[in-house]
Amino acid sequence: MYYFSILWQYTLQYMKTRMTYRVDLFVELMSDLLFQAVNLVFILVVFSHTPLLSGWSREEIMFIYGFFLVPFAIFAAFFNIWDFNERYIVKGEMDRILTRPIHSLFQVILERMELESLFGAITGLAIMFYAGSQLGLTISWYDPLIFLLMVLGGACIYGGVFVSLASISFWSDSRTDIMPMMYNIANYGRYPVDIYHRVIRFVLTWILPFAFVGVYPSAYFLGRQEWYVYAFLTPLVGFIFLSISVWIWNQGVKRYRGAGN
Amino acid sequence: MVNMYLEMIRIRFLMMLAYRTNYYSGILIYSINIGAYYFLWTAIYGGQESLGGLTVTQMTTYVAVAWMARAFYFNNIDREIAQEIREGKVAVEMIRPYHYLTMKTMQGLGEGLFRLLFFSAPGLLIVWLIFPLDFSASAWTWFTFGLSLVFSFVINTQLNLMTGLLTFFFFNNDGLIRAKRITIDLFSGLILPISFYPGWAQTLMSYLPFQAISYIPSMIFTGAFSDAEVWNGILLQALWSVVLIVPIQLLWMLAKKQLVVQGG
Numbered sequence: 001m002y003y004f005s006i007l008w009q010y011t012l013q014y015m016k017t018r019m020t021y022r023v024d025l026f027v028e029l030m031s032d033l034l035f036q037a038v039n040l041v042f043i044l045v046v047f048s049h050t051p052l053l054s055g056w057s058r059e060e061i062m063f064i065y066g067f068f069l070v071p072f073a074i075f076a077a078f079f080n081i082w083d084f085n086e087r088y089i090v091k092g093e094m095d096r097i098l099t100r101p102i103h104s105l106f107q108v109i110l111e112r113m114e115l116e117s118l119f120g121a122i123t124g125l126a127i128m129f130y131a132g133s134q135l136g137l138t139i140s141w142y143d144p145l146i147f148l149l150m151v152l153g154g155a156c157i158y159g160g161v162f163v164s165l166a167s168i169s170f171w172s173d174s175r176t177d178i179m180p181m182m183y184n185i186a187n188y189g190r191y192p193v194d195i196y197h198r199v200i201r202f203v204l205t206w207i208l209p210f211a212f213v214g215v216y217p218s219a220y221f222l223g224r225q226e227w228y229v230y231a232f233l234t235p236l237v238g239f240i241f242l243s244i245s246v247w248i249w250n251q252g253v254k255r256y257r258g259a260g261n
Numbered sequence: 262m263v264n265m266y267l268e269m270i271r272i273r274f275l276m277m278l279a280y281r282t283n284y285y286s287g288i289l290i291y292s293i294n295i296g297a298y299y300f301l302w303t304a305i306y307g308g309q310e311s312l313g314g315l316t317v318t319q320m321t322t323y324v325a326v327a328w329m330a331r332a333f334y335f336n337n338i339d340r341e342i343a344q345e346i347r348e349g350k351v352a353v354e355m356i357r358p359y360h361y362l363t364m365k366t367m368q369g370l371g372e373g374l375f376r377l378l379f380f381s382a383p384g385l386l387i388v389w390l391i392f393p394l395d396f397s398a399s400a401w402t403w404f405t406f407g408l409s410l411v412f413s414f415v416i417n418t419q420l421n422l423m424t425g426l427l428t429f430f431f432f433n434n435d436g437l438i439r440a441k442r443i444t445i446d447l448f449s450g451l452i453l454p455i456s457f458y459p460g461w462a463q464t465l466m467s468y469l470p471f472q473a474i475s476y477i478p479s480m481i482f483t484g485a486f487s488d489a490e491v492w493n494g495i496l497l498q499a500l501w502s503v504v505l506i507v508p509i510q511l512l513w514m515l516a517k518k519q520l521v522v523q524g525g
Contacts, residue, residue, distance in 0.1 A: 024435075024436060027434075027436030027437060028435070028439075030440065031437075031439045035439075038443055038452070042452055046305050048457075048459065049305070049312045050307060053304050054304045181290040184290055184294045184297070187297065188297050191301060196297075200300070
């Protein structure tokens with residue numbers, strides 16, 4: 001309960017600062033939209049040259065992309081920690097965090113929140129509904145519930161991987177470019193993983209499980225029964241990966257000695 | 262004067278060298294990225310011989326070369342300029358005995374040369390070993406590709422200078438800088454060759470400077486361009502390099518009038 005009230009306070013404060021610079025906010029939302037459009041343009045242009053991509057139609061690929069945008073929006077809003085090393089370890093901000101009686105990861109997340117990223121979920125839903133109606137998909141009463149579970153699972157997988165990477169900073173404070181690399185690898189999960197080499201498919205399923213953020217859960221809604229097992233594993237994989245990352249984080253905090261003077 | 266600018270290139274090059282461990286992971290990033298596109302494009306081609314004037318080998322070569330060329334022409338001087346303007350450092354730079362924008366360009370070039378040597382070259386080698394790409398280009402192709410790449414750098418840097426200078430007029434332009442980057446990725450032919458777009462989009466893009474950044478050098482390298490097209494392309498790049506000087510000079514003159522130094 002206490003944590004919720006803190007989250008609420010931070011959110012209010014955040015809205016206030018964002019609303020002060022409305023033009024900035026507008027330009028940022030537009031550039032987000034542009035970013036989402038680029039991938040859509042890619043899909044549309046590619047499918048103007050080929051009817052199927054290893055058995056998947058244009059609308060199915062669009063649906064997967066739309067789904068992917070929803071957990072990604074939640075992840076981008078709350079796990080904006082790609083510059084954690086620079087901001088908190090090198091500059092010594094972590095010392096300030098640790099003097100407070102709230103869990104350190106929770107504080108870092110609150111401080112780096114980017115709530116406007118949540119608008120990406122709307123774009124995602126719009127793409128999904130468009131593609132879904134083209135495919136003639138029907139929605140059962142329990143589907144929104146399953147959708148919610150899978151979206152949360154996906155966001156947790158992303159969050160887990162990136163929190164684990166940020167935790168590396170506790171052991172080594174030299175700068176690495178692993179974070180941007182992950183953003184690239186994460187994009188693999190947006191396409192049917194059966195087009196890749198089986199090694200990559202294995203990595204995307206069990207080691208860096210980004211396939212659970214796009215193609216596997218979408219397979220459920222698209223009625224691809226051969227992947228139902230993977231689809232329903234999504235929330236579980238999300239829970240496991242986030243838990244592991246929080247454990248790694250806690251171990252790192254124990255080791256942390258502070259960088260500055 | 263020339264010596265001073267050469268020195269700037271050298272200093273930036275050495276600065277990058279100091280942080281070179283970063284680039285080993287960078288090579289990996291690019292290889293993985295190119296790998297993803299390799300599988301994606303093979304799947305897209307399916308059994309088809311050629312799409313948009315490119316065979317599947319040419320296409321994957323195109324992707325590999327486009328990304329490795331990006332390492333050379335890509336730089337963050339727009340962000341650097343924006344930061345120097347916000348922090349007021351630009352005022353000090355203006356009274357120094359060199360042209361601020363030329364200095365930024367030279368720094369960008371130092372960075373680009375570093376990446377070309379320590380990043381693109383080993384990266385291309387790795388990619389070439391893993392994926393069946395066609396790098397059997399003739400010396401002439403390599404020469405025209407190199408020439409075209411120089412113009413890519415010039416045009417991309419000019420666009421960066423413009424976006425950076427706009428910070429004088431909009432206090433915070435992070436969003437704009439990001440939007441510019443996305444626009445270049447899409448319209449320059451980095452993620453999709455221009456010949457894949459529908460006709461009306463191709464016409465529209467032919468009036469914009471973006472395709473001069475990535476599409477032209479990559480097409481030259483894959484050998485999908487005829488000799489006439491190669492020279493047309495390079496001529497177009499040269500034309501844009503000259504034309505873009507005008508808005509930059511205009512912005513720079515306006516910016517100097519606009520400058521308000523806080524504190525100091």
